[in-house]
Amino acid sequence: MSAQAETDAGPRADEAPPKPAPARRKLTLRQRMWRERWAYTFIVPGALFFLVFAYVPMLGNVVAFQDYTPFRGFGGSTWVGLANFEAMLSDPEVLMALRNTLIIAVLQLVLAFPAPIALALLLDSLMSARVKRMVQTVVYLPHFLSWVIVISVWQQVFGGGGLIAGVLDGLGVSGFDAMTNADTFKLLVVAQTIWKDCGWGTIIFFAAIAGIPQDRYEAAAIDGAGAWQRMRHVTLPGLVPVATLLLILNIGSILTVGFEQLLLQQPMVGMDAAEVLDTFVYFRGVLGGEWGIATAAGLLKGVIGTVLVLAANRFAKRLGGEGIFLCRH
Amino acid sequence: MVEMTRRNLLGAIGIGAGGLATGGALTACSGPAGSAESGTDFAMPTYQPAPDLGIEPFHASETPGMQNVYTEPVTDFFKSVDRGPGSGGTVTSFQLTWGEPSTPLDENPYWQELNERLGVGFEPTFVPQPTFDQKFSTMLASGEVPDLVFVNDQSAVNLQGIRDGAFADLSDVLAGDNILDWPNLAARKEDIWRASLKDGRVYQIPSTVWAITNVIVMRTDLLGQTSTGTAPADADQLLAALKAVTALGSGPGGQQVYGVNKYEPAMWRWIFKTGPDWRLGDDGKLVHVTQTDEYKDMLTWLAGAWSEGVFDPVAMTTNPADIVSGAAIEYRAVSNTFTGAAGLAQDEADLPGAKVDFFDVPGYDGTAPVIVRNIPYGRSTCVSAAAAEDEDRLVEILNVLDYLSAPYGSEEALFVGSGIEGRHYTFDENGIPVSTNEHTGELGVQYVGVVSGPNDYYGHPMNAAWAERFSTVLENMAQNSVARPLEGLETESNTFVTKGAQLGQLWDDFERGVVTGRESADDLESFVDDYMGRGGEQIRSEYERALEERGE
Structure with a gap:
């Protein structure tokens, strides 16, 4: 500690006298932090938030290695090594939940991720600012509805007693019910996600579009590029950094496929179609009291997410992008 | 560390005011559910029927699964207990609520009156029904178990709490005639107690229920x-x-x-x-x-x-x-x-x-x-093991529960269920209490009282036809x-x-x-x-x- 303290004292002492400008690059991290101390102060609340609500709770993952019950607590529960992981991996429900989670995740990545980009481009191409603003407001709105409301609305439209079923009934086609069809359920989930969050997702892409220098469009127009070519060669490349960043971040949470949305609809289509890792954790842990196995499943999900986000980051860097860990000196 | 010591101690000595829980029961208690003991090593609580209601049943039946049917309302309300249940302490509870929690104490005459009648400061924790199990686990994990806890023993996490020793083993406290100190708790038959035993011991006070609901x-x-x-x-x-x-x-x-x-x-x-x-x-x-x-x-x-x-x-x-x-x-x-x-x-x-x-x-x-037929008991209430370590305290808690669990036809049940006459209810022409539909947010302060007594079918006069x-x-x-x-x-x-x-x-x-x-x-x-x-x-x-x- 004392050696550390001495080292600490050094740079601070160096800072005061106006020595012939030492090269900036030689400043240590500590020196740079001190210089930017006010900026760092602003980070404190955010860092505390993550510390208290994200990092400290991570310690609870020890439950995955225990035969845990709440009253006995972390200290009083017996340690069981990897028994929970063994039980989990031999449990057909976990495998089913993992399969469903992955299918929904891939569908969301392929269908739901590009949707806001397409919508942003579409809206950007609208000429009337008034119409654009109106459409934006309308498409943002579903984001603020809870899943309970969203699913009720979908039930009223696509359910067995809903609007479409009623119209089809009138046309002599009976039995339409998109809400209880287990075969198409995963597509339904993705469609609901797109409906709810696609509009909201356009905000960030609008910002990116607004950040594209106008002179590029002008230069392209002078070179004879039409509207389509301007979008393809100016707008889309301008969106790539943001899209890459979002893609990497999304991959990190790829296995989080909508707990509430699936829990609410599971009774309508059954576990085989709608059991995902998050609902498994809820049923087995929170309701079933098998905290160890449930936590092991949650931990597995977290580990997969971390590996994926690091892999995607590396991949993005190889492709020439910046990744998520931006370093600017 | 203090928490752990306390828990380990409870696990080691057994719980219950009598402090007489046997080693056999404890072994079963900490083991898996399947290891339950089938027999009991204490006398089952004595059954003492609730006082007669003074009304004739419309239909009397001895058929298993059937209750007497009454159409005539009770007009003479009996007093089920003579004592003041508490002596000025505080009794906490952990209880279910289906709607909004009740109006705060200082704006709630019903709650104030309840405290007055109980002779304690009744301090409930209201837990919304949809998240009850989650909150129950959180409460257990905190190590601070309220004195009276609503327990759904069909829920895994609730059952874990019972098996881990969060709640007092009341077998000896309530054994045989001991229970007669709490006449309302005694107003349930042996089959109800027997069906609700956990590992052969009494950990919960069960409600009586209809066999056909x-x-x-x-x-x-x-x-x-x-x-x-x-x-x-x-x-x-x-x-x-x-x-x-x-x-x-x-x-x-x-x-x-x-x-x-x-x-x-x-x-x-x-x-x-x-x-x-x-x-x-x-x-x-x-x-x-x-x-x-x-x-x-x-x-x-x-x-x-x-x-x-x-x-x-x-x-x-x-x-x-x-x-x-x-x-x-x-x-x-x-x-x-x-x-x-x-x-x-x-x-x-x-x-x-x-x-x-x-x-x-x-x-x-x-x-x-x-x-x-339904299983013979419904919702149950457990007593905190920590609180039960002090015998006087346990007696006070059971006194409070006894008051809150007064059977139909008693003054206490009328107050607990319907509130204060004139403010929350009035008697209609049939002599039955009818809600004034005002100040209803004041009621619902307690939901740990268990149903006692014969629990017959008391038809509402409107449905007499x-x-x-x-x-x-x-x-x-x-x-x-x-x-x-x-x-x-x-x-x-x-x-x-x-x-x-x-x-x-x-x-x-x-x-x-x-x-x-x-x-x-x-x-x-x-x-x-x-x-x-x-x-x-x-x-x-x-x-x-x-x-x-x-x-x-």
Whole structure:
């Protein structure tokens, strides 16, 4: 500690006298932090938030290695090594939940991720600012509805007693019910996600579009590029950094496929179609009291997410992008 | 560290004011559910009936599963306890609420009066029903268990709390005549105590419940228009009648009508005589209901009925607000048809032209139905093990619980349930308390009091016109009722406790799938294999072991 303290004292002492400008690059991290101390102060609340609500709770993952019950607590529960992981991996429900989670995740990545980009481009191409603003407001709105409301609305439209079923009934086609069809359920989930969050997702892409220098469009127009070519060669490349960043971040949470949305609809289509890792954790842990196995499943999900986000980051860097860990000196 | 020491200590010495919990019980307590002891090593609490109500039953019955039926309200309220329960301390509780928590103490005359009567500061923690289990686990994990805790012992996490020693072992405190210090707690029969034992010990004070809580109500105005009439004798006649009602299209008030507007598995299981979830075969082996012919017949019949339009298309909804149609027959609670003010009389008042009555349940083959009786106890309350370490404190807590659990017909129950006369209720011309519908947010301060006493069917005077029919139909149901072979052993299967919710959902989904045509009844066998493979078989063997240990 004392050696550390001495080292600490050094740079601070160096800072005061106006020595012939030492090269900036030689400043240590500590020196740079001190210089930017006010900026760092602003980070404190955010860092505390993550510390208290994200990092400290991570310690609870020890439950995955225990035969845990709440009253006995972390200290009083017996340690069981990897028994929970063994039980989990031999449990057909976990495998089913993992399969469903992955299918929904891939569908969301392929269908739901590009949707806001397409919508942003579409809206950007609208000429009337008034119409654009109106459409934006309308498409943002579903984001603020809870899943309970969203699913009720979908039930009223696509359910067995809903609007479409009623119209089809009138046309002599009976039995339409998109809400209880287990075969198409995963597509339904993705469609609901797109409906709810696609509009909201356009905000960030609008910002990116607004950040594209106008002179590029002008230069392209002078070179004879039409509207389509301007979008393809100016707008889309301008969106790539943001899209890459979002893609990497999304991959990190790829296995989080909508707990509430699936829990609410599971009774309508059954576990085989709608059991995902998050609902498994809820049923087995929170309701079933098998905290160890449930936590092991949650931990597995977290580990997969971390590996994926690091892999995607590396991949993005190889492709020439910046990744998520931006370093600017 | 202090927390741990305290818990370890509790685990080591056993819990209960008597401090006499035996080593055997403790071993069972910390082991898996299946290791329960079947016998008890203490005298079961003595049964002392609640005071006579001074009114004559409209229908008296000794049939197992049937309660006396009363139509006359109690007018002379008795005093169930003479003492002041508390001596100025504080009693905390952890209790369920279905709606908003009640008005705060300083603005709540009911709560202030309750504290006055209890002689303690009653400090409840209100826990919303949808998140009860989550909050329950959090409460246990905090190590600070309130004095009185509402416990649903069919829930895995609640049961874990009992088994881990969060709650006091009351076996010795309440053994034999000891319980007579708390006359209201003593007003429950031995079978109720016996069914609620955990590992052979008393950890919870159980409520008395009706053996039959539901009935089928029919619309006689609709069924009366069919050629079958209001008393179909078997499944074929019932199907014909229900189809005919759907064919009517609409009923009084232009309301759309169907044979059935909400899918409720229980009533079909009565009619198709499937019995309880687990049946005990002659060979001593348990058979799951899905493995029986009756169940398959039921599914086939229901799928046929669905395809013929007997059901409202939204009959499978989980949202009651979706159902706006009328139905020929409907599965209802006794409490909202006969004993409550919002009963059949209200149904008829709400829809002029509608006529309703209790439906005499037929068996599908023309013989009697099979009604499965409820387990003999309902919601329960446990006492904190930490609080029970101090004997005086335990006595005070039990005094408070005894007051809150006063039986029907007592002054205490009138206050606890209805509030303050003039502010929360007034007596109507029949002499029964009627809510003023004002200040209702003040009530609901306590929900840890357990139901005591005979718990008969006290019909609301508004529904008096149906008393005869109610008595006949319920008596028939009771005469054709059976107890569950696993009564008192429900929680002895650890697999059921941990996976029951998920397996139940799997089953419910398949059943609803078959009925609506999404699945086929021909796939029942493969479903059963799947169900058994995912835990059903494990549950069966755990229950069989428990039965064996009980000596059956």
